[in-house]
Amino acid sequence: MACQDQEQLSRMTGIEVQELRDWERRGIIASDQTPKATETAGEKGAVHGHYDKTHSPGPTSKKAVGILAMPDEILLNIVLSIDKDTTNLQHFALTHRRFRNVAHEALVRTGIVPLRSIPKYFVLVSQNPGWALHIKHIEFKDGSQPVKHVKARQATIDAGLKMIRAMDARYASKDMEEEFSSYTQPPLTWTYLLLASLPDLNSVSVTPNRYPLPVSYSELLTSPLNDSPLLDRLLDLFTPRLNTLEINTADPSYGPDQSATISLNHLYCLTSLTLPAVLISHSVLPANIETLRITADDIPVPWSWLRALHYMRYEDGCFPHLHKLQLLFSLPCRSLAYFVVYGVKTLRRWEDTEVLELLHEWGEGDVVFETLFFRRGLEGPSGVGEGKYEKACLAHAIRRVREETGRAIDFGV
Numbered sequence: 001m002a003c004q005d006q007e008q009l010s011r012m013t014g015i016e017v018q019e020l021r022d023w024e025r026r027g028i029i030a031s032d033q034t035p036k037a038t039e040t041a042g043e044k045g046a047v048h049g050h051y052d053k054t055h056s057p058g059p060t061s062k063k064a065v066g067i068l069a070m071p072d073e074i075l076l077n078i079v080l081s082i083d084k085d086t087t088n089l090q091h092f093a094l095t096h097r098r099f100r101n102v103a104h105e106a107l108v109r110t111g112i113v114p115l116r117s118i119p120k121y122f123v124l125v126s127q128n129p130g131w132a133l134h135i136k137h138i139e140f141k142d143g144s145q146p147v148k149h150v151k152a153r154q155a156t157i158d159a160g161l162k163m164i165r166a167m168d169a170r171y172a173s174k175d176m177e178e179e180f181s182s183y184t185q186p187p188l189t190w191t192y193l194l195l196a197s198l199p200d201l202n203s204v205s206v207t208p209n210r211y212p213l214p215v216s217y218s219e220l221l222t223s224p225l226n227d228s229p230l231l232d233r234l235l236d237l238f239t240p241r242l243n244t245l246e247i248n249t250a251d252p253s254y255g256p257d258q259s260a261t262i263s264l265n266h267l268y269c270l271t272s273l274t275l276p277a278v279l280i281s282h283s284v285l286p287a288n289i290e291t292l293r294i295t296a297d298d299i300p301v302p303w304s305w306l307r308a309l310h311y312m313r314y315e316d317g318c319f320p321h322l323h324k325l326q327l328l329f330s331l332p333c334r335s336l337a338y339f340v341v342y343g344v345k346t347l348r349r350w351e352d353t354e355v356l357e358l359l360h361e362w363g364e365g366d367v368v369f370e371t372l373f374f375r376r377g378l379e380g381p382s383g384v385g386e387g388k389y390e391k392a393c394l395a396h397a398i399r400r401v402r403e404e405t406g407r408a409i410d411f412g413v
Contacts, residue, residue, distance in 0.1 A: 111138045119152040122194045126159045137203040160193055176230045188219040192234040205246035223266040239269055246274040277302045289319055293326040303350045307358055324368040328389050333373045337397035352398055359395040
């Protein structure tokens with residue numbers, strides 16, 4: 001393998017060049033990247049989507065088939081670094097039987113879990129503890145129908161009992177086993193079991209498709225109401241590790257105010273929180289919050305709440321660890337500025353001078369204050385991942401719009 005190829009592969013996989021060279025010396029990676037002699041012509045053709053034992057691959061085919069000679073470690077790192085789209089992983093698995101195990105492991109390690117599949121996913125990571133060590137982020141997604149109960153097979157229940165019995169002897173008791181046996185259907189029990197079974201998990205995101213929030217989410221985002229030794233113990237296991245929570249907006253058709261149903265006091269180690277403005281309230285914020293991101297996908301923007309938060313932070317001394325506040329908007333920056341300056345009273349709620357004053361006050365403090373806007377050309381704002389939003393100064397845009405006093409504005413365009 002040429003030095004240039006080794007360096008490129010190292011950048012893609014994160015594996016040191018020296019280690020790649022060592023694998024090449026030991027024959028793990030073919031130096032010319034040609035397929036091994038044991039591979040049949042039919043297997044070579046499979047990379048191109050067909051099986052033809054009489055096919056004689058040309059130079060391009062040999063380069064394409066060379067990936068079959070790579071060890072699973074490199075293939076897995078390549079797959080995980082390219083894309084986390086589950087559809088792409090499925091296509092990768094169908095390309096050749098050599099890739100099925102790698103694609104399966106990559107699919108599990110991406111950590112995208114439908115609510116109905118939580119028990120099944122729990123069994124997978126329980127049976128493969130090596131995979132569990134690499135899972136640092138879990139994303140829960142719900143389907144079109146609400147999940148009130150989860151049907152678990154006996155093998156899944158046995159896996160849960162095995163984990164409970166493996167706990168510290170001070171906590172594992174017959175009472176906890178009996179409680180688990182009698183509460184195997186509610187999704188919250190399986191969610192807590194899964195979170196507690198991942199030793200390096202530090203980030204969770206939820207993507208509800210509708211409001212009000214499904215019970216599976218509202219239970220996760222509120223302190224357990226009943227006195228449950230099992231849930232309390234599982235909570236003690238994963239709470240110290242969980243420092244990032246992200247609540248994404250999948251549907252802008254909000255229902256009534258849901259802030260009363262959200263309480264994060266039980267997640268006392270959270271330092272980074274992302275949530276939609278419709279769920280925001282001062283009681284929601286953890287005391288140790290350091291980074292707060294608010295997605296304002298609809299008008300009106302919660303200016304009054306931001307004013308109150310500023311007072312609590314700088315006058316009352318609340319949230320002393322808060323050092324970054326970000327507002328994320330689905331509207332373009334200039335469009336939002338027009339709404340602030342020229343929008344109807346019921347729409348904008350605040351005068352533009354009041355908004356400018358508030359933005360100035362946040363910008364003058366020791367908290368890093370940023371306004372970000374969804375990038376044009378991307379499909380719907382689902383999630384707040386890297387690259388989906390770009391920074392822009394809302395205060396500057398408002399001043400520019402105010403200077404254009406002679407321009408007619410047509411909101412129907």
